[in-house]
Amino acid sequence: MNSFLTPTLINEGLLAVAGLFGGVSVSFFWQPRKLQQHSRFIAGVIIGSISMCAAFALGGFTARWLKIDLNEADATLGLGYIVGAISNGLIVWLANFFRRHEQKDIFDVAGELKKRVSRERSSAAGSTSRKQSGD
Numbered sequence: 001m002n003s004f005l006t007p008t009l010i011n012e013g014l015l016a017v018a019g020l021f022g023g024v025s026v027s028f029f030w031q032p033r034k035l036q037q038h039s040r041f042i043a044g045v046i047i048g049s050i051s052m053c054a055a056f057a058l059g060g061f062t063a064r065w066l067k068i069d070l071n072e073a074d075a076t077l078g079l080g081y082i083v084g085a086i087s088n089g090l091i092v093w094l095a096n097f098f099r100r101h102e103q104k105d106i107f108d109v110a111g112e113l114k115k116r117v118s119r120e121r122s123s124a125a126g127s128t129s130r131k132q133s134g135d
Contacts, residue, residue: 011070012056018080019055020048023088025081030092047088054087055080 027047035043059080063070070076101109 007071011076012059014073014076015059015070015080015083016052016056018077019051019053019059019084019087022055022081022084022086023047023051026085026088026092030089035095050091051084051088055083058083058087 024044024047027044035046038046059076060070062068062083063076063079066079068075068079070079101112
């Protein structure tokens with residue numbers, strides 16, 4: 001059991017460290033406005049813990065889904081970096097979205113989302129019809 005446990009812990013540690021770097025690299029360019037009220041150290045701890053935990057928790061699942069062997073260190077580091085960056089980006093996007101709509105009712109937000117989705121669908125349908133007509 002010990003021979004199986006050690007490589008697994010090393011791989012999970014590599015995922016977590018790569019997730020930390022992925023999250024921190026995204027946070028240099030994009031941070032939630034709520035985090036700006038804290039010190040840089042606390043903001044870094046929050047961002048780092050989100051990225052590390054996401055890479056640790058979702059790295060194995062993602063590796064199985066993508067059929068990646070976690071015993072290869074370079075694949076493990078790359079996957080951890082990507083999962084950490086995506087998780088941090090998603091959290092930042094959600095935090096900024098909820099902050100913008102903080103004072104609105106849920107029905108107002110749902111109506112705004114429906115308008116945006118219908119606008120996107122109509123613009124996508126318009127571009128495909130122009131391509132088919134030869135413009």
